Amino acid sequence: MGAMGRRDGTQRGLTMVELLVTIVLSGLFFAAMVPVFVMASQQGQTDRARVLGTNAAQSAIEILRDLPYDDLYDTNWESPGAVASIVDPQWKGSGSDTEITVEPYPADADKGRERYLNLSVTTRWTEWKGRVREVTLRTAVYRQGLGTHTLVLYAYPLDSGYIRQIPVNIVARMDAADAYATRRIDFEVWANNGTVVDQWSVYTDQSDIERDTAPWAEQHGDGYWYYTKPWTAPNLLDGTYTFIATARPIDPTPADPNDPLPPSDWARKVYILDQNVPAKPVVSECKPGFQPSSSGGPLVPQVSLVWTDSENTSDVGHVEILRSGVAADGSLLATKTIVLPFKWATHYVDRDVDVGDTYLYKLMVEDAQGQRGEWSDGTSCIVPSPGAELAVVLPVGSLVTSVAAPSVKLTWTKPTPSTGIDYYRVYRDTALSVPIATVSASLPAEYTDTFSEYGSTYTYLVTAVDDLGSILVESVALAAAPVMVPEPPKVGMRVTVSAASPLPPGSPVPAYARVVIQSLDTGYFYPQNTVDYPKLRLGKKADVWNTGDVFYPGRYQVIAMFYTNTGRCGTYNFPLQLDASATPVNVVYMGPN
């Protein structure tokens, strides 16, 4: 019991000791654990900051990758503003927390352009103890493309630049990769005078293709999308037309699909519309006549033909005459084909005829591209024997030519007396087959030949004609000395195009400009000398166009047209006398007019 009692006595207070030991050990243990928890807390913050820093850097890299290559290369990334525009605003780094370096791949010194860019983004942050930590991510970015157009415009079937078959397929072809980034392609057809004569659009995103324009869009499996429209040249005359296709990108995406979009690519082709064959000529006169022989022999019989000009006069190649007939003895005359040397001819004098024969004429106009029109209805006449009633028509008194290049002016004196003379015929060929003009006797005795060409030599002749109703009497021809139209040295012009900066308030801002040159002497537009400025640099250095020496001296007009992405916003005309000392034409867009 005593032992028990001692044990009991010694065990008293043990709980207190155990408790104290426990408290001490616990204190030591907890004391040891405190740094662990502190470290855990710090590590947690560091990890979180590192994740945020890594994400911020990766986000910046993704944004940088989406920038146009040149913008990526040209931007000064040491600028805090440039960096701030890239970095996620949620990124909580402080001070110089982000660093972006963009440098070309170093091994490209021997190439005309860098192969790709090395891109590095460093995000940096400061921990609570002042320790600076950072994350650096590196990648490379490749320049995709030389900046060449991938939008190609063409027409088919096409015959050496001529659209002859209507409808013609107007096709815009685009790389599939670009087509996916394109919202729509706008087509325009321009006449030579600068007016838009037709336009249409095709939407390129898949839903629109399926909904609206499926017949127009197709992918042939060759990496391209083809946007084809059978074009019918609605109400258009033959002539030269410019076709323009402009691609509009998906981004930026305005709320209204009709809002302006900057062009991402464009293509242009010039075609000659030649859908109409020359019209069927209508012969208005088929009349026999006579002319004294210049050698004093018997009267020379003739048949004069007059017909109306072809409606399709823009591209006449030549007029063809098919002659057949019956001789005075009843035998058939051999068929004869006559191709007139003057393509604008509306008169012909057939001097290869005999008295008593009956002649049947048919005319046909062939255009410059070889399209033959319909033959006219046949017109016939009999060459009678010259009667004694035929009065002698006196020839003109004198004939003088003067060259006002490229035209030649003729002046003659009327015969005295000139009674009975109805008109004068002007010939340019000594065969006296094609009068290039007839001048009424009531008008001044002069004519200006505007069909003459530089470098050519012409012999002009003039006759007087007395129209007796059923028969003509023509005088002996008076010829002028051969005259040459000298070719002057060609000259060029320099056109600069820019836009004022700032523009007047409220002025639409042009996206591009077009310059067309027109001869005020001939009215001819020069389609091959049309220049587009698709990326007009507003308020900056002007775009300069040197035409090269392609124009003859004369009066010209520079027509500059400015466009927004939805239409024309200004047209400026600059007439000038073009010669070797002509001053440049400076076109400055000052707002709509």
Next chain:
Amino acid sequence: MRGSRGAALIAFLGIMIALSIMSVALVTVLANAQHSTSREKSRTTAFDVAEAAIDVSMQLLTEQWADAEHPWSESTLFDRDPGFASQFGVQPGLTGDNSLWVSVFDDVSGDILAAPHFDDNAGQPNGYVWVDAQARVNGVASRIRTMVQRETYEFGMAKGIVVYAGGNLISNAVGENKTNIGAQDVTVGGPQPVSIVIHGDISSDTVAWPYVDQHPPEPLPEREELISDQTIEDITLYAQSTGKYFTRQPTPQELTGLCVVDVPSGTVIRLDQQQEPYNSIAHPGVLMVLGGGALKLGGNVVYNGLVYTEGSISVSHGTPTIYGMIICEGDFDMGGVAQVIYREDCLARLDKQFQTNTKLVPNFWRELTPLTSAP
């Protein structure tokens, strides 16, 4: 009271054990979190390296497309751009802790990884391949695959014109050895008529003209309509980027393919020194002499493709033959028995001949499960 003796110790031990477990768990969680952060950073880094590899591969594919003659191998990128791997701190390979693997596959359906390493398409190359890149940084891998498209320069040449001269066309051939300008067409139906466009004079009748229309409709096309200033500028840029732009007489080898020579007016560039044909009908070339330099043809040279000069072209000796088209802004003096034969099939192939770019095909970019062994 006796029953509660030692309870404090037991409680202490229990608390100690619980706290120990919690501590171990905390440390483990911390370690895992740190490991995860580290892995995430490594994965992001690997992702960027893989993207860089894709971009650099596209550049290399632009310089040399992966075709049957130039298949892509796993060492192609590192062979052709030796500095790339060290730049990103990786070694070639698929499984190393810091490694990079890049491969190219034909765009066939089915098992892409079993496809040929070049643009094959069952023998009909279509300009599309897959590029597959896997980067591993600190043992963490990221893999990207995308389809890329070959983009070639479109010349948009006018068809049907065999010779354009801004100046005169001259020939002094004699007898039966007439200079020959004509057309040769390999299609069914025989040669189609072609045109010559001579803005100056055709000063000799010693030229034979098989299938040639000497008088196309007026007005005669200008050079700009045949080959535009933009095209010339683009071709020059392309030549500069491929090392084919010269300001001197190129060697015969350098004159093949797309070659631009830019020399001052008065300089003569000779094309007369090679027995083998320059280029081929299947792979035509382009020779442009800019700056007003004169091109002199000679020998028995055969050139397949387009020849353009801002100056004149003359023939010094021999029987040089051009299959394709000549555009000459000055005089074209065809002395001797030179031949220019229009080959539309040759010119048509120009449009697919010179690669200018390799583009990503939208919607084909994928991040994939990394490979653990070579496919």
